[in-house]
Amino acid sequence: MAEDSFREEIAELVTAAVSGKLDKNKISALIETPQQEFGDYAFPCFALAKAFKKSPYQIASELADKIKPTESITKVEAKGPYVNFFADTGKIAAATIARIMDEKNNYGSGKNKNKKVVIEYPSPNTNKPLHLGHVRNMLLGQSLSRILSFSGCKVFQVNLNNDRGIHICKAMLAYKLFGRNKNPEKKPDHFVGDFYVLYGKKAAENPELEIRVQEMLQGWEKGDKETIRLWKKINSWALEGFKETYKTFGIEFDRVYNESGHYLEGKKIVLEAYKKGLLKKDDKGNILAELKKYGMPDKVLLRADGTSIYITQDINLAKLKYNDFRMDKSIYVVGSEQVLHFRQLFKILQLLKIYGGELYHLAHGMVYLPEGKMKSREGKVVDADNLVEEMISIADKEIKKRYKNLSRAEIKKRSMQIGIGSIRFFVLKYDPLKDFVFNPEESISFEGETGPYVQYAHARICSVLEKHGGKVSGNADFNLLKEKEERFLIRLLSQFPATAEAAANNYKPLLIARYLLDLSQAFNNFYHQYPILKADEETKKARLLLIAAVKQVLKNGLNLLAIEAPERM
């Protein structure tokens, strides 16, 4: 019996009792899990008040009288406007644990069969290293990919390199003037970034540089050989550096697009659409999409002189992606300052019939430093690579404080798991939309609501199971798990599939992070209070199975956040 068959059974009981005043699906959706002491399931009677013309309090007590306990539902009682149901402890535990042990890594996965999703992130500019803003973007994109894929979708991760334009030329020019043709003596994207910052400084002193940058851009667009050679060099350095950072985070793309390779194609689409009468020209001759009737400002898509702007290439990219993947859904992970841009883009894609599937902009808030907004032009950033390094070194210190005799390799492995896990969790536990103040000294600790806290719960269980040595038996008397803490754990375990589904439907890794905190906390609480290995033989069997199930679910959840679940730490 699957654990949600309890819900199913209750829905049937209620449906029969209300004699058709409300259909079963609606009833099933209304069933909730109340605070523990009230019962295992609850049905609120507010929705019935109108049909019965009675107060919900009265309806609840009448329903409670009418519904008789069954084999698995042991008690039905009214409390205020709710009907509360108590399930058989042993049965509910057995159902939940059996399912987890049976489905293992798939427990909680969904059946969104064959739905194809393309998710685009982090789409960096190739003139500077990735910073904390990109980290947030990447971790969100990566986690969401895993969550959707777990829910049954076929997910394709793609990246767009914004590898052309004035910002690249700035780094190029500074290198040309001051770089003395050197090769990078550091991580190459950082090397490039230094010149971008240097340009900012020099241009402030010498405005003439701005003109030279413009000339360089024109040279690039005309295909000037020397400029192109320089561009290739700078660009490949940046990309080489990114590659390393992606590797650190375990990010791999199914396809990488380069703006330079396709940005001209967008023009054709726009011109064609104009011919069909889908777009208008303004009095200056710019081609624009009329969006006022959709509550947005109009958007120019092609300048009067025929040159394209940023959104032009976005339109083309949408087409390329569709040709490549034929996806049902297209997700863009981009900062919330571009909300309007994407609302416009999505509407335009619809109007021009370029992409008819579902579109979603996963917008995330800005990242601030305690001193204010990050400014990469001034080099005022928390750099992604340094951040990782710093976190790993903190983890390294913490490990060395606790263990004296670990091999260097083991320390390195653990500090990677813990350091990176801690960044991931820190970023993912907040609502993506909210702005984010990052204080390098204070923001990250290993105590409280953190990745290591969850990892530690997992490692603890592993260690108990290892100490136990033998196999965890497949059978036990689950009626023995009747402590409040045990019942609470089981309830949480049974809620994981619904949580994973909600995370996928609402694009919210946050839900997984909060769930993991709850589960870890519930486990620690239980662990602290009750012996496992020293319990009597039968109880021990049941508890071992319980914690093995907790371990499995912690692992599955961490995996959705792309955080490793260490066996020891």
Added chain:
RNA sequence: GGACUCGUAGCUCAGCUUGGACAGAGCGAAAGCCUUCUAGCGAAAGAAAGCUUUAGGUCCAGGGUUCGAAACAAAGCGAAAAUCCCUGCGGGUCCGCCA
């Protein structure tokens, strides 16, 4: 001027989709825990990526809406919102022929 978004303990945040049973965590503050499977060659001691308790809230402000008790009609009375609606105040973002 317009659009979007946020406002919940000293601080950082969940909860708002689908209103409803005492508004939840973490940090910080105060006090405790030797239960332990973590750690440890062992003892004492200590320690805890751990646990418990306490203090801390007009959920920004104001207004609105909202189940009902004897058939129908009219009138009157009428409890309920962090969550829904409106207004205001405060923060952030956007409104480019930049990306």
